[in-house]
Every structure is written in C-alpha cells, then in structure tokens.
Amino acid sequence: MNEKYEPKAIETKWQERWEAQKLFKTDNEGAGEAFYLLEMFPYPSGKLHMGHVRNYSIGDVAARFLRMNGKNVLHPMGWDAFGLPAENAAIKNGVRPDLWTHANIDEMRAQLKTLGFSYDWDREIAMCDPEVYRWTQWIFVQFFKAGLAYKKKNPVNWCPDCETVLANEQVVDGRCERCGTEVGKRDLDQWYLAITKYAQRLLDDIDAKLGGWPDNVKLMQKNWIGRSTGAEVDFPVEGFGEKLRIFTTRPDTLYGVTYMVLAPEHPFVGPLTDGTEYAPQVAVFKDKLQYLNDIDRASTTLEKEGLFIGRYAVNPLNGARVPIYIANYVLMDYGTGAIMAVPAHDERDFEFARKYDLPVVPVVDPGNPELDLNNLTAAFVAEGTMVNSGPFDGLNNKDAIREITAYVEKQGFGQATVNFRLRDWLISRQRYWGTPIPMIHCETCGWVPEKEENLPVLLPEDVQFTGKGQSPLTTSKSFRETVCPVCGGPAEREVDTMDTFLDSSWYFLRYTDARNDERIFSDAAVRKWMPVDQYIGGVEHAILHLLYARFFTKFLYDIGYAPTDEPFTNLLTQGMVIKDGKKMSKSIGNVVSPEEIIAKYGADTARLFILFASPPEKELDWSDAGVEGSHRFLARVWRLCKAALDDAGGASPAPTPADCRGGILPPADDDAARALRFALHATIKKVTGDIGERYQFNTAISAIMELVNAAYKYKEADGNAALLREVCETLILLLAPFTPHLCEEMWEAYGHEESVLLAAWPAYDPAALEVDTQEIALQVNGKVRGKAVVPAGLDAQALAAHAQELPEVRALLEGKDVVKIVGVPGRLVNIVVKG
RNA sequence: GCCGGCGUGGCGGAAUUGGCAGACGCGCCGGACUCAAAAUCCGGUGAUGGCGACAUCGUAUCGGUUCGACCCCGAUCGCCGGUACCA
Numbered sequence: 073m074n075e076k077y078e079p080k081a082i083e084t085k086w087q088e089r090w091e092a093q094k095l096f097k098t099d100n101e102g103a104g105e106a107f108y109l110l111e112m113f114p115y116p117s118g119k120l121h122m123g124h125v126r127n128y129s130i131g132d133v134a135a136r137f138l139r140m141n142g143k144n145v146l147h148p149m150g151w152d153a154f155g156l157p158a159e160n161a162a163i164k165n166g167v168r169p170d171l172w173t174h175a176n177i178d179e180m181r182a183q184l185k186t187l188g189f190s191y192d193w194d195r196e197i198a199m200c201d202p203e204v205y206r207w208t209q210w211i212f213v214q215f216f217k218a219g220l221a222y223k224k225k226n227p228v229n230w231c232p233d234c235e236t237v238l239a240n241e242q243v244v245d246g247r248c249e250r251c252g253t254e255v256g257k258r259d260l261d262q263w264y265l266a267i268t269k270y271a272q273r274l275l276d277d278i279d280a281k282l283g284g285w286p287d288n289v290k291l292m293q294k295n296w297i298g299r300s301t302g303a304e305v306d307f308p309v310e311g312f313g314e315k316l317r318i319f320t321t322r323p324d325t326l327y328g329v330t331y332m333v334l335a336p337e338h339p340f341v342g343p344l345t346d347g348t349e350y351a352p353q354v355a356v357f358k359d360k361l362q363y364l365n366d367i368d369r370a371s372t373t374l375e376k377e378g379l380f381i382g383r384y385a386v387n388p389l390n391g392a393r394v395p396i397y398i399a400n401y402v403l404m405d406y407g408t409g410a411i412m413a414v415p416a417h418d419e420r421d422f423e424f425a426r427k428y429d430l431p432v433v434p435v436v437d438p439g440n441p442e443l444d445l446n447n448l449t450a451a452f453v454a455e456g457t458m459v460n461s462g463p464f465d466g467l468n469n470k471d472a473i474r475e476i477t478a479y480v481e482k483q484g485f486g487q488a489t490v491n492f493r494l495r496d497w498l499i500s501r502q503r504y505w506g507t508p509i510p511m512i513h514c515e516t517c518g519w520v521p522e523k524e525e526n527l528p529v530l531l532p533e534d535v536q537f538t539g540k541g542q543s544p545l546t547t548s549k550s551f552r553e554t555v556c557p558v559c560g561g562p563a564e565r566e567v568d569t570m571d572t573f574l575d576s577s578w579y580f581l582r583y584t585d586a587r588n589d590e591r592i593f594s595d596a597a598v599r600k601w602m603p604v605d606q607y608i609g610g611v612e613h614a615i616l617h618l619l620y621a622r623f624f625t626k627f628l629y630d631i632g633y634a635p636t637d638e639p640f641t642n643l644l645t646q647g648m649v650i651k652d653g654k655k656m657s658k659s660i661g662n663v664v665s666p667e668e669i670i671a672k673y674g675a676d677t678a679r680l681f682i683l684f685a686s687p688p689e690k691e692l693d694w695s696d697a698g699v700e701g702s703h704r705f706l707a708r709v710w711r712l713c714k715a716a717l718d719d720a721g722g723a724s725p726a727p728t729p730a731d732c733r734g735g736i737l738p739p740a741d742d743d744a745a746r747a748l749r750f751a752l753h754a755t756i757k758k759v760t761g762d763i764g765e766r767y768q769f770n771t772a773i774s775a776i777m778e779l780v781n782a783a784y785k786y787k788e789a790d791g792n793a794a795l796l797r798e799v800c801e802t803l804i805l806l807l808a809p810f811t812p813h814l815c816e817e818m819w820e821a822y823g824h825e826e827s828v829l830l831a832a833w834p835a836y837d838p839a840a841l842e843v844d845t846q847e848i849a850l851q852v853n854g855k856v857r858g859k860a861v862v863p864a865g866l867d868a869q870a871l872a873a874h875a876q877e878l879p880e881v882r883a884l885l886e887g888k889d890v891v892k893i894v895g896v897p898g899r900l901v902n903i904v905v906k907g
Numbered sequence: 908g909c910c911g912g913c914g915u916g917g918c919g920g921a922a923u924u925g926g927c928a929g930a931c932g933c934g935c936c937g938g939a940c941u942c943a944a945a946a947u948c949c950g951g952u953g954a955u956g957g958c959g960a961c962a963u964c965g966u967a968u969c970g971g972u973u974c975g976a977c978c979c980c981g982a983u984c985g986c987c988g989g990u991a992c993c994a
Contacts, residue, residue, distance in 0.1 A: 176967090225912070237933055287911080288911060288912070288988080289913095291910075291911060291989080292910095292911085292988090292989055292990085294992060295910070295911095295989070296989090296990085298990095298993070300994085302994080319993095319994065320992090320994060322994080333971075333994090374992075377991075397931095399992095400992085401992045401994090402992080402994075403994090405991070405992070405993095406993045406994075407994060410925090411994045413992085413994090418994070419908085419992090420992055420994075421994085423992095439915075470956050485986080488908080491994090492993095493993055563955035613990085614989085626984080663974080664917075666969080684919095684920095684931085684932070685918085685919060685920080685922070685932085686919070686943085690920090691987090692919090693918085693919060693920095695918080695919065695933070697918090697932095697933055697934070698918095698932070698933060700918065700933085701932055701933055704932095707946095707947095708947090720939085758923095761923075762923090764925070765923090768923085770919095770920075770921085770924095770931085770932095771920095771921065771923090771930085773931080773932090774920090774921075774932070775930090775931080775932065776931095777930095777932075778931065779931075781931090784948085788948080788949085793966085831981065833913095846926085847927095849926085849927040850927095851926085851927080853974070854926090854973090854974060854975040854976095855974080855975090856927050859927080889972080892974070894926090894974050894975075896975095898925050899927075900926055900927065900975090902974055902975060903974085904974045905961080
C-alpha cells in the first residue's frame with residue numbers, strides 16, 4: 073500500500089479491471105435469490121448533474137450490498153433517449169438527432185463509469201434504438217387491438233413554444249412542463265390511450281399492492297386520479313325536448329337547488345338561446361372567455377361571472393322552477409359540464425348567488441343556535457340534519473345522500489355515478505424525435521395498425537426541421553405514402569410521434585431480456601425478474617411516470633405478457649440536491665459539477681459525501697467543506713488500514729476473513745480488546761440494518777466513522793496488531809458498497825485475489841455483543857440525576873429491585889418519600905418521589 | 908382554499924418510534940508535532956450561572972396526557988411539497 077491515499081490511480085485501475093472481468097454482468101440463470109434493483113434512467117443531456125450522482129450512488133450502494141449478501145442482482149442502465157433537446161439541436165445547428173443523442177450517451181456513459189457504478193452494461197438500452205422502439209410500437213398496436221387506443225378531435229393543450237400538444241399531466245400551473253410557456257387550446261385530431269378504463273384499478277391497487285411506496289406518493293396519485301362519488305340527475309328544461317344532465321357529489325342538497333349553471337361551451341347553450349333575445353349577450357360572454365388563457369380561467373381567485381340565458385329548468389324532486397345560467401366557473405371537461413347550484417351548501421354557488429341576487433335555500437341544519445340559517449353569511453358545508461327537504465327532513469345528511477340517490481334512481485330521475493378527475497392520455501406529439509405511431513390511414517379501411525411483422529416503422533431521414541407547428545414527418549413523402557395493410561390500396565402513415573412518456577412506461581421490462589430480437593421479452597426472463605424489487609428516483613415523477621408505468625404494466629399483464637400488474641414493489645424517492653437553500657440550477661448559478669468534484673477528490677469521496685450528508689429521501693444541502701471532510705475521512709481510513717497491515721506483518725500469508733475472525737491469529741482478550749470487538753460487531757449489526765432495511769446510508773456511514781475512531785484509540789494505546797488487522801479487514805467490507813475503489817485497493821493489499829464485491833458481507837457475532845454489566849441512567853421524577861453500573865439482562869422488575877440497593881440511589885433518595893420505581897432494562901431507572 | 912410533510916446547537920443532521928436530546932461530520936477554540944506553515948494526532952465545543960464536582964433552562968409557540976414527551980393529543984405560528992372554480 074502507498075503511504076498516501078491517491079484516488080486517481082486507484083479508481084482508474086479498478087474501473088478497468090471491473091470492466092475487463094465483466095464483474096457486474098448479471099446472468100438470468102445466475103445463482104442466488106433474484107433481486108431487481110433499478111434507478112430511473114436519465115435523459116441523455118450529455119452531462120451528469122448532482123441529482124444523477126445522488127440517485128445512482130444510492131442505487132449502487134444497495135446493489136453492491138445485495139451482491140455481497142449473495143443476491144443475484146439485476147442492476148441495469150439505459151437512456152430515455154427520445155425528446156425535444158435533440159430535435160432543437162437539429163433545428164438550430166442542423167445536427168442529426170440520432171448522432172447528437174448518441175454522442176451524449178457516450179459522454180454520459182463514460183461519466184457513469186468514472187463513478188464506479190456497478191451496472192450490467194450488456195443490458196444497456198436506448199429508447200431511440202429501432203430495435204427498442206419497435207416494441208414501443210408493438211405495445212401501441214396491442215393497445216389499439218384492445219380498443220384502448222383511439223383517435224379523437226378535441227380541444228387540446230397546445231404549447232406554442234414547443235409547437236406540440238401536451239397531456240393534461242404535462243401542463244403544470246397552466247404552463248408547459250418542459251419549457252414553461254403558457255399553454256393554450258387547439259382543436260386537433262389526436263391519439264389517446266384510455267387510461268381512464270384503468271382508473272379504478274389504479275386507485276384500488278395503491279392501497280392493495282403498494283405497501284412499499286412512500287405515503288406522499290400514494291396520496292398524490294390518489295388525488296390525481298381523483299375519484300368522486302355522487303349522482304347524475306336529469307333536470308327537464310321548460311320548452312325544450314332534452315333533459316339537462318348534471319353531476320353532483322351532494323345529492324342530499326337536491327332540495328336546495330336555486331339555479332342551474334352550464335359551462336359556456338355546453339352543447340345545449342346554442343339550442344337554448346339561438347334566435348332568442350339572449351343570443352347576442354351569450355355570444356359576447358363566450359367571446360370574452362375565449363380571451364382568457366387557461367391560467368386565469370382556472371384560477372379560484374377569478375371573480376365568478378355568469379349570464380342568465382332566459383330559460384328555466386324544473387327540479388324533478390320538488391317541481392321548483394329554477395333559472396339557467398352560463399358561468400365561467402363551470403368547466404366543460406368535468407362531469408357533464410353542467411351543475412345544479414346549491415348556494416346554501418357550496419362556497420362557489422354561494423359567492424355567485426350573492427353577486428346575482430339569487431335565493432339561498434338551506435337544506436342541511438348544522439344544529440348550531442348561533443347560526444341563523446335564513447341569513448347565512450357563508451355556505452355551510454359540514455354535516456347536519458336535513459330540513460326543507462320534504463320526506464327526507466330529519467335525516468342526517470350523510471344518510472340522506474344514500475336515501476335521496478336511491479329515490480332518484482327509483483323514480484328514474486338519474487343514477488348513482490362515479491367521476492374521475494383523471495383524463496385519457498393524449499399521446500400524439502407533432503415532433504420528429506420520438507417513436508412513430510405505427511398507424512396507417514386508408515380511405516376505405518380507416519385507421520389500421522402496421523402489421524406487427526413490419527415493425528419497426530422507422531423514423532425517416534429525409535425530413536426538414538422547420539420548427540413550425542406540424543410534425544417534421546409530414547415533410548417526408550417516402551414515409552407518408554404507403555399501402556394499406558388490410559386492402560393493399562394507397563394509404564397514408566400517421567405523421568405524429570408518441571409522447572416520450574410511453575418509452576419510460578415499459579423500459580424496465582426490456583432490461584430483463586434486452587437483446588431479444590423476436591419478442592418484447594421472453595416469458596422466462598420477465599418472470600425471473602419482475603416486479604422491480606426496489607425502484608429509486610426523484611419525487612418529481614410521483615405522478616406522471618409512475619402512474620403511466622403502472623398503467624402499462626397492468627395492460628401488459630391483462631394481455632398475458634407481464635407476470636404482475638404492478639411494476640415496482642418498493643419505491644424510494646430521493647430528495648433534491650440544493651445549494652445555499654436553492655435548487656442547483658444554471659440560472660441561479662449555484663451548480664457544482666460532478667466532474668470537478670471527481671477530478672479534485674475522486675469518485676469515492678463524491679459518493680461518500682452525497683450519501684453521508686443527508687438521508688436519501690430528504691433534500692441534500694451541498695457543502696464544499698463537507699466534501700473535504702469526507703475526503704479526509706477516507707484518507708484516515710487508508711492510513712489506519714495501512715498501519716494495521718504493516719504492524720500485523722503485511723499481507724503474506726494472506727489470511728482469509730474467517731481466519732481473522734476465527735482466530736488463527738494470536739488472541740487478544742483484555743478489556744480494551746473486548747471493547748473494540750464489541751464496537752466492531754455492533755457496527756456490523758448497525759450498518760447491515762441501516763443499508764439493508766432502513767436505506768439510511770448517512771447513519772451507516774457515521775457508524776463506520778465511529779468504528780474508525782475506536783480503532784485509532786485502540787491503536788494509540790498499543791493494542792494488539794492482529795485484532796486491529798481483523799477490525800480493518802471487516803471495516804473494508806463494510807465500506808465497500810460506499811467507496812468501492814478504495815476498498816478494492818485495500819482488499820487486494822490485504823492479500824485477497826478476488827474482488828471485494830465477491831466477498832461475503834460480514835455477519836456480526838452475537839457472542840461479541842454479550843456483556844456482563846451495563847451502564848444505566850438514574851432518574852428522579854424523570855430527570856437524570858446520575859449513572860450506575862448494573863448487571864446486564866435484568867428485567868424491569870429485577871432492575872427496579874436492584875436499584876434500591878445501589879449506594880448511588882440511596883444517596884439520591886436521602887430524606888425523600890419514594891412512590892414507585894420504574895425500571896427500563898438496559899436504559900434507566902426512574903424513581904418517583906413525593907414533594 | 909383543500910390535502911400532505913416538516914420545524915432539534917453556528918451549519919448538515921442523529922436519537923430504529925414513549926426511556927440518558929444533540930451520535931457522526933462541518934465550523935470554531937485549545938494542545939502536541941514543526942524553524943515555520945500545511946498535513947496529521949489528541950482534547951474541548953447547546954445556553955446561562957459557578958474556580959469547581961454541579962445547578963437551572965433547552966427540540967417553533969402555548970396547553971394537555973404520562974413515572975417519563977423531539978416522539979402521543981389539542982390549539983397557534985412559520986416553511987416546504989402536491990393540487991386547485993373537479994360540482
């Protein structure tokens with residue numbers, strides 16, 4: 073071993089050796105219990121950032137730990153390679169998107185290797201590879217065949233900057249998720265996936281099957297799916313042939329309806345007003361709304377505005393005649409686009425009623441004498457007793473929901489319904505750099521899928537990147553013109569490509585059998601590995617990616633391809649990397665580049681610091697001084713292990729770990745040695761639990777630091793060289809998942825020929841943790857008043873009894889009246905006294 | 908607004924779930940080594956009072972439950988995240 077810890081040479085040496093030995097290659101037939109460990113794959117932007125380093129360091133520690141524990145670990149990496157930046161580069165600089173992307177992939181792969189991550193590169197996939205997107209297209213065809221992919225003309229979210237449509241999920245605060253531009257609306261004919269058909273299952277399985285997911289992610293998905301139960305009720309309209317259907321979650325308030333509201337875009341608005349004196353005002357009102365963008369339209373702070381349209385509806389329950397309005401606060405794309413308004417019990421309706429002087433009829437009585445029901449100052453939305461509701465008076469309103477719904481159904485006025493907030497997934501994109509939608513339009517046969525044996529439908533290369541609102545594929549005549557797979561007549565290909573979220577919705581399945589060119593993956597392979605045992609990634613994917621991936625997996629399960637209908641058993645969402653209280657970003661200028669840190673301190677230091685600074689799921693506050701500290705620690709470990717090795721007579725003959733632990737080396741059995749052994753085995757126990765069960769790497773590292781401190785103390789006191797060597801040998805194993813290069817180098821110096829990754833994870837020896845006595849705290853009325861040494865293993869009662877005899881306790885109790893004594897084994901004795 | 912989460916030294920964070928608050932690291936202070944510095948090693952470091960063994964206070968604030976509360980309950984304040992006329 074060198075005198076000094078020099079990471080540069082060590083890291084390159086071991087990275088080359090690992091690669092040459094294919095150390096990280098995983099065999100589908102390999103021995104050991106299968107464990108699928110996955111980190112979210114990156115978009116190949118070209119440069120790794122600290123978020124990546126954190127995500128992949130967490131995964132790599134887990135992977136190496138599991139391997140050392142005898143698991144057969146699948147730990148793959150790939151590229152979410154389709155997407156806008158490549159296309160923008162093409163528009164701006166005329167670079168081919170595929171070349172641009174592959175250059176970035178090469179650069180990022182090299183960076184990942186300099187960090188020493190243990191990926192099986194033989195399974196690497198890039199979603200832009202035709203051999204991969206072939207299967208993305210195949211899945212789309214299966215969706216189509218199952219009736220779950222359809223084309224529909226609809227007002228869609230349109231990003232004027234990206235010049236493409238966006239899914240609801242990709243509109244964040246009324247802005248494009250990708251570029252931040254305000255999103256508008258356009259009427260377009262687009263492909264959808266019917267995710268709403270899976271809404272109930274996606275919701276139910278959150279509680280039924282996602283026990284290993286964080287609660288906040290589960291809640292976010294639940295809210296996003298947004299199930300609400302209620303009833304649809306038909307209101308006859310005076311002088312109009314059709315009934316007006318509304319959706320309500322509060323059928324108990326049906327007797328309190330004082331007006332109706334339609335969304336301005338509601339199809340009835342025209343027929344109800346055309347040719348009437350109200351028509352011009354209605355036109356003006358609708359016009360005004362058009363000028364509002366989505367952000368203002370959706371804002372709750374926008375003042376409610378409405379317009380009476382001159383017609384009346386009739387409440388089917390009590391025959392009340394109520395006016396019909398159109399208003400800006402009712403949306404066409406939820407429920408039926410029409411509501412019954414109950415101002416007494418809905419805040420929005422109340423606000424509107426006050427403004428337009430509409431009657432407020434209370435039907436739920438809170439039973440609060442201080443509240444004047446006939447002069448409400450705000451809507452009453454809580455529980456209460458039914459009033460003004462004919463036969464339902466006197467019921468609790470919760471019960472009335474059930475009773476009135478049943479009555480409505482019996483009378484044929486409507487029925488109980490469930491509504492979801494979740495919309496079908498719009499997947500068409502007017503872009504080049506994505507998976508072509510493998511559909512063909514034929515004048516006679518309509519939309520038909522490309523034959524599966526003809527997949528992939530390749531991206532054409534003879535396209536022009538104009539950057540204008542149409543898919544660049546439109547400009548390729550050779551692509552567009554084709555023949556109908558059904559009738560053989562002339563036909564046209566779909567020119568839009570797929571949302572890139574489709575790629576990430578199934579990539580994890582492909583890793584199980586990444587080189588299969590006949591099937592999306594073999595049954596045996598997917599059964600061997602799926603579901604992913606541990607998935608690790610950013611919480612920003614809590615809704616979009618994780619919901620889509622669940623949807624795809626359920627679908628593939630239903631058609632017999634996936635062995636489970638949930639993809640990810642356990643999920644760890646890692647926190648952001650921040651600096652000076654803000655997210656690292658170029659615009660703020662607080663970015664620390666991983667390359668810099670690796671160049672200065674080495675990959676091991678970077679990995680160690682990023683894991684030590686914070687528990688994985690929390691935010692990580694970057695600190696340059698902290699990095700320095702981590703580096704110092706590694707140098708300290710190096711010196712300790714070198715000294716221990718030299719003092720114990722060098723590497724030769726190389727003892728096996730078992731020799732070291734079992735004791736062919738001279739025994740040391742004094743108090744100091746026993747204390748160090750205790751520390752060693754307590755550390756093994758703690759680190760094993762922290763990595764294997766809790767995923768709390770920061771406390772695992774601090775425990776290792778404590779062991780190092782204890783070893784130094786022992787060494788300073790001229791401790792036994794053989795024991796010190798034994799401790800260091802185990803220390804190397806404990807640290808190996810975190811700082812693999814350093815540990816390989818030391819492991820080799822300690823006389824081992826095989827990689828430390830192939831060594832067995834140390835097991836703690838319970839015998840070393842046995843003690844005769846232990847120190848406990850002495851409390852009086854819950855306040856610590858002293859310490860005492862007591863025999864180990866006393867139960868609560870025996871401990872309390874023993875305590876009474878202790879001189880320390882007697883001293884504390886002088887002149888006091890003991891009420892009782894509480895003993896907590898191994899911890900403390902609390903003496904409760906009077907006065 | 909609604910739904911979550913969080914609030915602990917100068918800083919990052921421990922306290923494995925009701926049992927010795929502040930582990931570990933950073934920073935700072937002191938000592939050893941050195942001609943000197945760096946590096947390294949050792950020690951100290953929540954606040955207040957005391958030379959001192961020690962005492963009092965202390966986990967956002969106020970109150971409660973308990974022998975015992977950072978942890979459980981109630982109220983308040985602040986920050987973060989999700990979502991938002993979803994009927």
